[in-house]
Structure formats: C-alpha cells, structure tokens
Amino acid sequence: MRLLITGAKGQLGEEFTRILRTGKADIGPVNARWADVEFLRTDVEADAQSSTLELDVTDRSAVDAFLAEHALDWVINCAAATNVDGCEADVEFAHRLNADGPANLALACEAMGTRLLHVSSDYVLAGDDPLPQAEDATPNPKTAYGKTKLEGERLVTTLAPSSVVVRTAWLYGSRGKNFVYTMSRLGREHERVRVVDDQHGSPTNANDLAWEILEIMAWADEVGDAASGIWHATGSGTTTWDAFARKIFELEGLSCEVEGVSTEEWGAPAPRPAWSVLDNRRLRETIGDHMRPWEEALASFVAHEGLKA
Ligand SMILES: NC(=O)c1ccc[n+]([C@@H]2O[C@H](COP(=O)([O-])OP(=O)(O)OC[C@H]3O[C@@H](n4cnc5c(N)ncnc54)[C@H](OP(=O)(O)O)[C@@H]3O)[C@@H](O)[C@H]2O)c1
Numbered sequence: 001m002r003l004l005i006t007g008a009k010g011q012l013g014e015e016f017t018r019i020l021r022t023g024k025a026d027i028g029p030v031n032a033r034w035a036d037v038e039f040l041r042t043d044v045e046a047d048a049q050s051s052t053l054e055l056d057v058t059d060r061s062a063v064d065a066f067l068a069e070h071a072l073d074w075v076i077n078c079a080a081a082t083n084v085d086g087c088e089a090d091v092e093f094a095h096r097l098n099a100d101g102p103a104n105l106a107l108a109c110e111a112m113g114t115r116l117l118h119v120s121s122d123y124v125l126a127g128d129d130p131l132p133q134a135e136d137a138t139p140n141p142k143t144a145y146g147k148t149k150l151e152g153e154r155l156v157t158t159l160a161p162s163s164v165v166v167r168t169a170w171l172y173g174s175r176g177k178n179f180v181y182t183m184s185r186l187g188r189e190h191e192r193v194r195v196v197d198d199q200h201g202s203p204t205n206a207n208d209l210a211w212e213i214l215e216i217m218a219w220a221d222e223v224g225d226a227a228s229g230i231w232h233a234t235g236s237g238t239t240t241w242d243a244f245a246r247k248i249f250e251l252e253g254l255s256c257e258v259e260g261v262s263t264e265e266w267g268a269p270a271p272r273p274a275w276s277v278l279d280n281r282r283l284r285e286t287i288g289d290h291m292r293p294w295e296e297a298l299a300s301f302v303a304h305e306g307l308k309a
Contacts, residue, residue, distance in 0.1 A: 001033070001034070001036065001037045001038070001073050002037070002038045002039070002040070002070065002071060002072050002073055003020075003037055003038075003039040003040070003072065003073065003074045003075070003076060004039070004040045004042065004066075004067075004070065004072050004074070004075045004076070005017065005039060005040070005041050005042070005076045005078060006042050006043070006055060006057050006075065006076070006077050006078060006079040006105065007042075007043055007044075007057070007077065007078035007079030007080060008041035008042055008043050008050075008052055008078065009041075009043040009045075009047065009050065009052060009175070010043075010078050010079070010080075010082075010175070010176055011171060011172065011173035011174075011175055011176045011178060011206050012078045012119060012171065012173060012206045012209065012210060013041070013043070013076075013078040013079075014173060014174065014175040014176070014206075015173045015174065015175075015206040015207050015209070015210040016039075016076060016078070016210045016213075016214075017039070017041060017050075018174070018207070018210075019207065019210050019211055019214070020034060020037060020039050020214075023035065025207050025208065025210065025211035026205070026207050026208065026211075026292075026297070026300045026301075026304070027207075027208055027211050027212075027290055027292065028211070030211065030214055031214050031215055031218040033214075033217075033218040033221065034214055034218070040053065040070060040072075041053065042054065042055035042066070043055070043079070044056050044057075044079070057077070057079045057097070057101035057102075057104060057105060058096045058097060058100050058101050058104065059104070060100075060104045060107070063104040063105060063107075063108045064104075064107075064108050064111070066108075067108040067109065067111075067112045067114060068108075068112065071112075072112070072114045073114065073115065074114065074115050074116070074117060074217060075105055075109055075114055075115075075116050075117065076117045076119075076213070076217075077101075077102060077105050077116065077117065077118045077119060078119055079097065079101055080097060080098055080101075080119070080149075081093060081094045081096075081097040081098055081145070081148070082145075083145075084123070084143060084145045084268075084270045084272075085268060085269045085270050087143065087144040087145035087148065087270070088143060088144045088145070088269050088270035089269070091144045091148070094144050094145060094148040095148045095151070097148075098145070098148035098149050098151070098152045099148050099151035099152045099155060101152070102116075102118050102152040102153075102155055102156045103152070103155040103156070103159060105118070105156075106118075106155060106156045106158075106159035106160035106163060107159050107160070109160050109163070110159060110160040115160075115162055115163065115164070115217075115220065116156060116160050116162075116163040116164070117163070117164045117165075117166065117213060117216075117217055118152065118153070118156045118163055118164070118165045118166070119165075119166055119167075119168065119213075120149050120150075120152065120153050120165050120166065120167045120168075120230075121145070121146065121149045121167055121168065121169065122167060122168070122169035122170075122201070122234070122273065122276040122278055123141055123143055123145050123146030123149055123273065123276075124139040124141050124146050124149050124150040124153060124167065125137055125139055125140065125141070125146075125273070125276075126139075126140040126141070126142060126273070127142070127272075127273020127274060127275050127276050128273070128274060128275060129275055130200070130275050130277075131275075131277075132238075132277045132278060132279035133232075133275075133277065133278055133279055134232065134278075134279040134281040134282075135167075135229075135230040135231060135232055135279075135281060135282050139153075142271050142273070143270045143271055144270070145270065153165050153230070157228075157229060157230075161225070161228060162224070162225055162228050163228060163229075164216060164217065164220055164227055164228060164229070164231065165229065165230050165231065166209075166213055166216065166231045166232075166233050167230065167231070167232050167233070167278060168204050168209055168232075168233055168234055168278075169201050169202060169204060169234045169276050169278055170201045170202060170203045170204055170234065170235070170244075170276065171204045171206055171209065172203065172204070172205065172206060172301070173205070173206030173207065174206075174207075174301075174304075174305055179203075179241070179244065179245075180248055180298070180301065180302075183195075183244075183245045183248045183249070184248060184252060184254075186256070187245075187248065187249050187252065187254040187256040188254065188256075190256060191255075191256060191257065192256065192257045192258075192259055193245065193256060193257075193258055193259070194258075194259045194260075194261045194266075195241050195242040195244075195245045195258050195259070195260065195261065196240070196241045196242065196260070196261055196262070196263055196266050196272075197240050197241070197242040197243075197260030197261060197262065198240070198260075198262050198263055198274060199240060199241055199263060199272055199273065199274055199275075199276065200238055200239070200240055200274065200275050200276065200277055201234075201238065201239070201240075201241075201273075201275075201276035201277060202234040202235045202236070202237060202238055202239070202276070202277055202278065202294055203235050203239065203244055203294040203297070203298060204233075204234045204235040204291070204294070204297075205235060205292070205294075205297035205298065205300070205301050207297075207301070208235065208290075208291055208292055208297050209233055209234075209291070211290070212233050212283070212290055212291055213233065215287055215290070216231060216233075216283075216287065219286065219287045227286075230282075231280075231282050231283065232278040232279060232280045232281065232282065232283070233278075233280055233283060233291060234277075234278045234280065234291065235291050235292065235293070235294035235297050236280075236289070236291050236292060236293045236294065237293045237294045237295070238277050239294060240260075242258050242259075242260040244294075244298075245258045246258050247295060247298060248298070248302070251298065251299055251302040252302055
C-alpha cells in the first residue's frame with residue numbers, strides 16, 4: 001500500500017503525515033488498513049528536513065512522470081490556493097491551482113489505476129441557507145475561491161469517476177496560518193479584539209478530518225465505486241467566528257474581550273458565506289460520523305499544541 005500526499009506542507013497534509021507516522025489521531029487509532037502504509041510527501045517546493053519531494057500539481061508533465069515512476073494506490077490532494085481574498089485578486093492563479101491541478105492529478109490517476117482523494121470546500125455552496133447542507137445541495141459559489149474549487153471537483157469526478165471528494169470548512173491544524181493561531185496571538189497582544197459575528201460554521205480540527213478521511217478511504221477500498229463522489233466532513237456543531245474566538249480565549253485562559261462586528265462592517269474583499277454549515281449526511285448513513293463536537297476537538301488541539309497562557 002503506497003500513498004502520495006500532495007500539498008503535504010499545508011495544514012491538512014501535515015496532519016495526514018503526523019497520524020500516518022504515529023498510527024494514531026486524537027480521535028483514536030488509525031484504521032488498521034494503513035498500518036504498514038508507505039507514504040510520499042510532495043509540495044510545490046521540496047524540503048529535505050521533512051522528506052518532502054517537489055511536485056507542482058499545476059505542471060501536467062511533472063504529475064504524469066511522478067505517478068508513472070511511483071506505483072501508488074492513492075493520491076491525497078491537499079494542494080490548493082486557500083487564501084479566499086488572494087483568489088479574488090488573482091483568479092488565474094486560483095484556477096491553475098484549484099481546477100487545473102486537480103485535473104492533472106485526476107488524469108494521471110486514471111491512467112495509472114490510482115485512486116484520487118481530493119479535498120474541497122464549503123465555499124462551493126452559496127452559503128445563504130441556514131439549514132445544514134448535505135452532499136446533494138446545488139452548488140452556487142460566489143467567490144473566485146469557491147468557483148475554482150467547484151470546477152476542481154467537477155473535473156476530478158468527470159476525469160477520474162472513482163475519485164472521492166471530501167468537502168470541509170473552517171479548518172485549523174498544527175502547522176500553518178489559521179484562525180486559532182491568529183486569535184491566540186491577538187489574545188495575548190490585546191485586551192479587546194473585533195471578530196465577525198454573523199457568519200455561521202463548524203470549526204474542523206485537521207487531525208480529526210485526516211483520521212475520518214482515512215476511514216472513508218479504507219471503506220472505499222472495500223466497496224469500490226460505491227464510495228466515489230462527494231462527501232461532507234466538518235466538526236460537529238455550529239458556531240460563529242466571535243463565539244469561536246471566545247472559546248479559544250477561555251480554553252487558553254486569556255482575558256481578552258471579543259467585540260462582535262458584522263461582515264459588512266468588517267468589509268473583506270471577497271464575499272463570505274453567512275451559513276457554512278455542512279451536513280455530514282453521507283458519513284452518518286455509511287461508516288458513521290466520528291467528527292467530534294467542535295468544542296471538544298478545539299480543547300484537545302489547545303492542550304496538545306501547548307497554547308495555554
Ligand atoms: N483552510 C480552510 O479553512 C479550508 C476550508 C475548507 C476547505 N479547505 C480545503 O482543504 C484543503 C487543505 O487546506 P489547507 O488549509 O491544508 O491548505 P494550506 O495549508 O494552504 O496547504 C496547501 C498546500 O499546497 C501547497 N501548494 C501551493 N501551490 C502548490 C502547487 N502548485 N503544487 C503543489 N502544492 C502547492 C501550499 O504551499 P505554499 O504554502 O508554499 O503555497 C501548501 O503547502 C484544500 O483543498 C482547501 O481548499 C480548507
């Protein structure tokens with residue numbers, strides 16, 4: 001069994017690495033299927049220290065050559081352009097990374113008999129319906145990030161129909177930039193912070209998500225194409241960014257106050273969905289939804305990452 005993790009130096013890629021190396025996640029032991037797995041890490045820039053090889057997913061011939069050289073059972077694609085405002089400012093870049101990259105991987109996977117696990121986003125949906133959205137909700141993205149992620153999903157499922165696509169949202173992990181680290185820093189530097197209070201979503205610990213994705217992949221190996229297509233996987237429960245920030249400060253023992261502001265007042269360049277709540281229905285109806293309540297997953301993140309003041 002051999003896997004490739006692309007975008008391995010990102011938040012989710014690092015979490016896959018961590019749990020495959022140790023055989024355990026915060027939720028519990030990794031599925032026995034992956035016990036002796038050999039996995040390769042690639043990213044746009046190589047890094048000898050973390051055993052990361054260079055693979056630019058937007059380079060079709062490099063992707064073809066890499067997959068032809070290494071006999072892989074699965075590719076887990078964590079490479080993406082994830083800066084929502086950055087995507088709005090440079091749509092061509094967003095398209096290359098979020099649509100062309102996954103298409104290159106899908107074509108190479110299909111040619112080599114490798115299965116593709118592709119990660120997508122809540123931003124493919126319009127985000128204006130207060131009800132949790134299941135996998136069959138009609139996509140209607142409003143941002144360049146969401147539009148290019150949707151195109152990526154569609155290319156993947158068309159070019160390599162056995163692929164598994166997992167949408168997530170509000171992701172944080174132990175590496176890279178994320179809301180938890182940003183709030184942790186601001187909460188130490190300031191007595192009061194302003195945080196948006198009218199966007200709703202489900203914070204998702206990348207450690208839980210990587211574990212759950214490996215469960216989906218193990219099941220996909222058993223049932224074949226019955227596991228193909230779209231899945232939703234986010235932390236359980238719903239909150240707002242300001243309540244998320246308050247929880248972070250509470251868990252870290254910080255006295256920083258949170259002042260709620262509206263999305264309009266905040267004024268980000270790209271529109272933000274008011275409702276980013278995904279329903280993990282397919283998980284519930286198949287292998288079970290093990291994603292922990294967001295407060296519990298956050299508490300173990302804070303404890304493990306040593307963020308306490
Ligand atoms: N973060 C969230 O809140 C969130 C929410 C919903 C869905 N998602 C989805 O979850 C997945 C993982 O997100 P993440 O937060 O782990 O992303 P991330 O931390 O931004 O990681 C993405 C990785 O891809 C690398 N990369 C950039 N260009 C590349 C290229 N041409 N070829 C190969 N690798 C390249 C990045 O390198 P550089 O850093 O050097 O550019 C980075 O290491 C993505 O598909 C994302 O759309 C994320």
